[in-house]
Amino acid sequence: MKTIVCYGDSNTWGYDPRTGRRFDRDTRWPGVLAAELGPDYQVIEEGLSGRTTVWNDPVESLGDGSEKNGKFYLKPCLDTHAPIDLLIIMLGTNDLKTRFSLSAHDIARGAGTLVQIAYRSGAGHDWKKPPVLLIAPTPVHPEAVSLQAWQGSYDKSRRFAEEFGYVAKENKAELLDAGAVISTSTIDRIHLEAPEHAKLGRAVAARVRQIID
Amino acid sequence: MKTIVCYGDSNTWGLDRHNPNRRLTFDERWPGRMARQLGPDYHVVEQGQPSRTAVMDDPVDVWGADSCKSGRATLTACLRSQAPIDLLILMLGTNDLKNRFSFQPADIALGVATLIQITRLLAVGPRGADPRVLVIVPPVLPASMNSGGFYKAHDHSLRLAETFRQIVSPLGCELLDSMGALDGQVPDDLHLSLAEHAALARAAAERVREMFDVARKDVVAHP
Numbered sequence: 001m002k003t004i005v006c007y008g009d010s011n012t013w014g015y016d017p018r019t020g021r022r023f024d025r026d027t028r029w030p031g032v033l034a035a036e037l038g039p040d041y042q043v044i045e046e047g048l049s050g051r052t053t054v055w056n057d058p059v060e061s062l063g064d065g066s067e068k069n070g071k072f073y074l075k076p077c078l079d080t081h082a083p084i085d086l087l088i089i090m091l092g093t094n095d096l097k098t099r100f101s102l103s104a105h106d107i108a109r110g111a112g113t114l115v116q117i118a119y120r121s122g123a124g125h126d127w128k129k130p131p132v133l134l135i136a137p138t139p140v141h142p143e144a145v146s147l148q149a150w151q152g153s154y155d156k157s158r159r160f161a162e163e164f165g166y167v168a169k170e171n172k173a174e175l176l177d178a179g180a181v182i183s184t185s186t187i188d189r190i191h192l193e194a195p196e197h198a199k200l201g202r203a204v205a206a207r208v209r210q211i212i213d
Numbered sequence: 214m215k216t217i218v219c220y221g222d223s224n225t226w227g228l229d230r231h232n233p234n235r236r237l238t239f240d241e242r243w244p245g246r247m248a249r250q251l252g253p254d255y256h257v258v259e260q261g262q263p264s265r266t267a268v269m270d271d272p273v274d275v276w277g278a279d280s281c282k283s284g285r286a287t288l289t290a291c292l293r294s295q296a297p298i299d300l301l302i303l304m305l306g307t308n309d310l311k312n313r314f315s316f317q318p319a320d321i322a323l324g325v326a327t328l329i330q331i332t333r334l335l336a337v338g339p340r341g342a343d344p345r346v347l348v349i350v351p352p353v354l355p356a357s358m359n360s361g362g363f364y365k366a367h368d369h370s371l372r373l374a375e376t377f378r379q380i381v382s383p384l385g386c387e388l389l390d391s392m393g394a395l396d397g398q399v400p401d402d403l404h405l406s407l408a409e410h411a412a413l414a415r416a417a418a419e420r421v422r423e424m425f426d427v428a429r430k431d432v433v434a435h436p
Contacts, residue, residue: 001239013294022297025256042239048294062334067290075280076287080226080262083236121277127234 002212004037005044005081006030007074007114008090010191011137012047017191027194032201037208044081048073052094053110059099068094074114078123078130085125086212087118088204090135090178092160093190096153104156108136108163115171131174131211135204136164138178138196141189150190176207215425217251218258218295218344219244220284220328221304223276223404224351225261230404241407246414251421258295262287266308267324273313273362282308285324288331292344296337300421303328304349304391306373307403310366318372322380329384345424346386349417350374352409353392353399361403389420 006012006029014028015021025031025045034043050060050068058065066072070091078084091114095107102110115132124130139157144150161177168175181203182196192200219225227242229235239245248257264274264282271282281287284305292298305328309321316324329346338344354363354370374390382388392399394416400409 046294048290051290061289063289066286067293072281073287073290075277076262076265076282079277079280080260 002041002085003044003081003083004033004041004086004088004208005046005077005084006033006088006090007070007077008047008088008135009051009094010047010049011093012045012090013049014047014197015049015191017185017188017193023194023197027197029192029197029201029204032198033205033208036202036205041208046077046081050094051091052100053091053107054113055095055100055110057094070114071110071117074117075121078118078121082121082123083125084123084130086133086208087123087130088133088135088208089114089118090137092164093137093140093157096140096156097149098151098153099149102156104159104163107156108160108167111164112167112171115167115173119171132171133174133176133204133207133211134164134168134171135176135178136160138182138184138192141184141186143186144184144189147189174207174211176204178203214254214256215299216256216258216295216297217300217302217421218260218292218298219247219302219304220288220291221261221302221349222265222308223261223263224307225259225304226263227261227410228263228404230402230406237407237410241410243405243410243414243417246411247418247421250414250418255421260291260295264308265305266314267305267321268327269309269314269324271308271311271313274308284328285331288328289335292332292335292337296335297339298337298344299339300345300347300424301332302347302349302417304351306377307351307354307370310354310369311362312364312366313362316369318369318376319380321369321373322376325377326381326384329381329386345428346384347417347420347424348377348381348386348388349413350377350388350390350392352395352405354403355399355401357401358403363403387420387424389416391416 056065227237
C-alpha cells in the first residue's frame with residue numbers, strides 16, 4: 001500500500017464554484033487520482049480553503065489566521081500520515097490576494113520552503129525524506145483582477161509555471177504545471193469546475209505512476 | 214455517506230508498542246478496524262498525531278521535534294480541511310499527563326472541553342450545522358509507568374474518566390470510557406496492544422452505530 005498526501009487549498013478540498021459547497025469525493029481531483037491509481041494506493045486529502053504557502057491570514061479567520069498558513073500545518077500533517085510515499089503540494093493561489101502583496105517569485109519561494117520542510121521531516125519510509133511533486137497552480141481567470149481581493153493576480157499567476165519550475169529544480173522536486181492541463185472557472189474566476197478536477201486527477205495519476213514505479 | 218474524523222495522538226496514529234519506529238497497519242489500528250466494522254456507508258478519516266496534547270504545545274518532545282503538538286492549535290485547520298464532518302471523535306489527554314505540564318485531571322478535561330467549544334465555532338458539520346462529538350476517555354496508564362516524562366502519571370490517569378464525566382459530558386457530547394472497552398484491564402504500556410486496538414474499535418463502532426441509529430429514529434419521530 002502506497003500513501004499519497006495531497007496538500008493544498010480550496011482547489012484540493014474541492015470547492016464547487018457553482019454551489020459554494022464541496023464536490024463529492026469522486027468528483028474532486030484527489031478522488032479521481034485515487035480511482036485512477038486503484039486499491040494499492042491510499043490517497044489522503046489535506047486541502048484547506050484559504051491556505052497559503054507560508055502566510056497567516058487573520059482576515060479570513062476567527063483566530064490569528066495561523067490555520068491558513070501552509071508552513072505551520074505541514075509538519076503536524078506529515079507526522080499524522082507518515083510514512084508517506086509521495087507528498088503532492090498545490091499551493092500559491094491564495095498568496096495572490098491583494099493583501100499579501102507578493103510577487104510570483106516570492107510565492108514560488110514559499111512553496112519551496114514547504115518542500116524543504118517536507119524533506120527534513122523524515123515522514124518518508126524509514127525516516128527518510130518523502131518524494132515531493134510540486135504542482136504549479138493554474139493561473140486565475142483574467143477577469144479575477146476586477147475582484148478587490150485579487151487585484152493584479154492574473155499576471156502574477158501566469159508566471160507560476162516558470163517560477164515554480166525554478167523552485168522545483170533547485171529542490172530536486174518533481175513539477176507539474178497545472179495550467180497546461182486545466183483552466184479556472186469563469187463563474188468565480190478562482191476555483192475549478194468538475195471537468196477540470198477530472199482532468200487534473202488523471203494528469204496527476206499519470207505523473208505519480210512515473211514517480212513511484 | 215457519513216464522515217468521521219478521529220482526532221487523537223499516537224494511540225490513534227497506531228504507534229507499535231514493540232517498535233516505536235513502526236506504525237501499525239490500517240487493519241491493526243483502531244480507526245481502521247472501526248472503519249471495517251462500520252462498512253462502506255462511513256468514511257473514516259484518521260487524524261492522529263504522535264505526541265499531540267489537548268491544548269499545550271510541547272517543544273521538549275523529540276517525536277517530530279519541530280511540529281506543533283497542541284491539538285488546540287491545529288484543530289481548526291484539520292476540521293475545515295475535512296468538512297463537512299458528521300462525527301468528530303476526540304481521544305486526547307494522555308500526553309497532557311506528562312509531568313512537564315503539571316496538569317491536574319480537571320485541567321486535561323477542560324482542555325478537551327475547549328476543543329469541543331472551538332469545534333462549535335466553526336460550523337463544520339453537514340450544511341453548516343455542528344458535527345456530533347464523541348469523546349473517548351484515554352486509557353489508564355500502567356502503575357509502573359515512570360518514563361517518557363510520565364513519572365507517576367498513573368494516579369492522574371485513574372481519575373480521567375470521572376473528571377471527563379463531570380466537565381466534558383455537560384457540553385452535550387457523547388463519552389466513551391476506553392477502560393470500559395478494555396473490560397477494566399489497565400494496559401501494560403503507554404501504547405495499546407493489538408488486542409486493545411481491536412477492543413476499542415469494537416466499542417467505538419458500536420457507539421457510532423447507536424448514535425446514528427438514534428438520529429434516524431429522531432427524524433422519523435419528528436418529521
